[in-house]
């Protein structure tokens with residue numbers, strides 16, 4: 001599907017698109033500032049006229065007669081009224097047209113503003129960050145994310161948007177916290193119009209806090225809830241229902257499991273003749289599934305080339321492109337190309353051959369993916385689930401996966417293999433390579449994997465799978 005007709009594509013779906021939204025805001029602000037400037041010029045011009053007519057308003061008839069009894073005054077008035085007033089009128093009309101044009105330019109920009117769905121998707125991303133990493137809403141609103149202090153804080157409007165999102169999601173405990181944070185962060189605008197635009201109404205927020213609390217609590221506790229609503233958001237809420245225990249994936253994303261034992265680290269000189277000249281730093285990650293991590297296998301120039309895309313180039317990637325059937329969850333935004341797309345593609349394919357010793361023919365396409373706000377890829381396998389795809393044997397299945405990390409990811413965004421007890425944090429330039437299938441081409445469920453929600457960073461990966469039947473003559477049998 002062409003990306004420009006992909007109406008489910010949202011700004012929040014990739015950092016690339018979000019960057020374009022930021023650029024878009026520049027144009028919006030430019031237009032608005034031009035509008036302000038031209039208003040100012042207009043005011044200054046009109047002041048020239050009003051300043052030139054400095055005389056005071058003459059209330060009484062007698063005083064007016066006295067004024068025009070002076071022939072110089074009378075003549076000046078006559079000339080001005082006849083010659084100048086219509087000219088100023090013409091000026092005002094022209095300005096009005098000019099102003100209309102400016103407004104319609106601003107109006108045009110509005111066509112590209114994020115949709116309600118986009119805001120929902122962004123809220124889901126924020127929800128994931130809060131929920132997966134078990135953050136307190138208060139910390140989050142202060143920019144303290146999983147131990148990392150960002151320089152940014154959240155304002156009342158953003159707290160309110162999240163409160164409403166959580167409320168609609170029936171996440172009433174979180175909703176209550178966010179309503180209280182919105183209340184706490186309100187800065188009363190002094191200007192009437194601003195008050196209308198930045199809507200937070202104290203009374204409404206207080207009500208919604210109590211309603212959220214009642215959704216998960218008893219009416220008998222209402223006096224506590226009424227007290228809580230005025231408290232500092234740092235003070236914990238009372239009478240909370242126990243939270244369901246974290247899932248294995250959530251715990252792994254929080255880093256609750258011990259780091260993997262380092263198996264073997266060495267230079268690989270041997271897979272192909274090329275490697276004797278340019279050995280790769282190889283780290284054996286696991287024996288089951290067979291998995292290696294190679295360091296510094298991508299040049300910075302290659303990475304720059306591969307991610308030199310605009311969001312027009314990307315289409316929305318969903319979980320069901322892989323093995324979760326009919327799952328419409330957005331995962332990332334992706335550009336898929338065939339290997340013969342250019343010299344660089346070929347270079348990358350050759351590198352995969354060097355590393356794996358497998359013939360990486362024109363088998364599966366190369367995918368370049370960019371994650372978005374709170375971007376998350378739920379657990380899946382790269383092989384086809386035989387229960388869902390009985391035809392997988394005849395059609396071939398994904399024997400191996402190559403996963404290139406094109407960027408460092410400071411916070412969140414680990415690739416995890418829950419069943420195999422493995423966590424890999426992306427490191428710019430490294431490549432993860434694993435076998436999805438056993439020697440007999442049966443799927444290895446230990447290769448099921450997920451990507452923890454992104455917290456901070458711009459996560460780019462390149463990935464390519466290879467089908468098993470192409471490898472009959474090259475694939476060595478691993479014990």
Ligand SMILES: O=C(O)CCC(=O)C(=O)O
Nearest residue numbers: 322377382415451461463
């Ligand atoms: O981004 C990652 O770390 C994994 C991507 C992935 O699992 C896939 O594309 O199938």
Ligand SMILES: [Fe+2]
Nearest residue numbers: 380381382449
């Ligand atoms: Fe995958």
